[in-house]
Amino acid sequence: MKNFIIGLLVLGLTNLSVAQNKSLSQSELLPEVTIVPRNLTYISKVVDDNAxxxxxxxxxxxARYDVTEHPDFELEDIQAFEVIFQESNARVIATYDEAGKILKSFEKFKNIALPKNIVKQIMMKYPGWHFESDTYLVRYFQGKEAKKYYTVKLLKDDNRIKLKIDPSGRIL
Structure with missing residues (x-):
């Protein structure tokens, strides 16, 4: 009986290894897919690696949102279409053209985790101060560089200061 079970096990493993040797061509794996990069310029201008x-x-x-699928989008009447994306403490107002490209955006993120380089700069320059609140703002206009900066409110005793900081950590 023991030899019979071992024989079945070996036979089963042999079948599995033979089944895995079959290779499929690329055309058998996936149908042809076309990727259309619609808002790569927007992504390259606004996304900050440290954010x-x-x-x-x-x-x-x-960037991935397809405004042409929106129920209120009517191609013949539209030159620009505004969409508001909102999450807790985050809001992006994006304006799309008739082809779905982002023309401009205004982004506001409140009380987010600040990048380490910014926290380090603030702590070095303002020792003993505590973070009260922060906001990250991004303004994008097609064909221009995006404007990105953080505003940080600091508190020490009864004193408050407001700082404007660029993404590299430079206090403006």
């Missing part, structure tokens, strides 16, 4: 993940995710959602 929090929440910011990058929402910006990518805005």
């Amino acid at each position: 929090p993940l929440k910011v990058k995710k929402l910006e990518r959602t805005v």
Whole structure:
């Protein structure tokens, strides 16, 4: 009986290894897919590698959004179509053209996790101060560089200051 079970096990493993040797051509795996990069310019201008993940995710959602599928989108009457993307403490107002390209956007993210380089700069320059609130703002206009900066409110005793900081950590 023991030899019989071992024989079945070897036979089963042999069949599995033979089944995995069959290779499929690329055309058998997937049908032909065409990728249309619609808002790569927007992504390249607004996404900052040091920005929090929440910011990058929402910006990518805005870039992937197909405004032509929106129920209120009517091609003959439209020159620009505004869409508001909102999550907790985050809001992006994006204006799309009739082809679905982003013409401009205004982005506001409140009380997010600041990048380490910015926290380090603030702590070095303002020791003993505490973070009260922060906001990350991005303004994008097609054909121009995006304007990105953080505003940070600091508190020490009864004193408050407001700082404007670029993504590299430079205090403006």
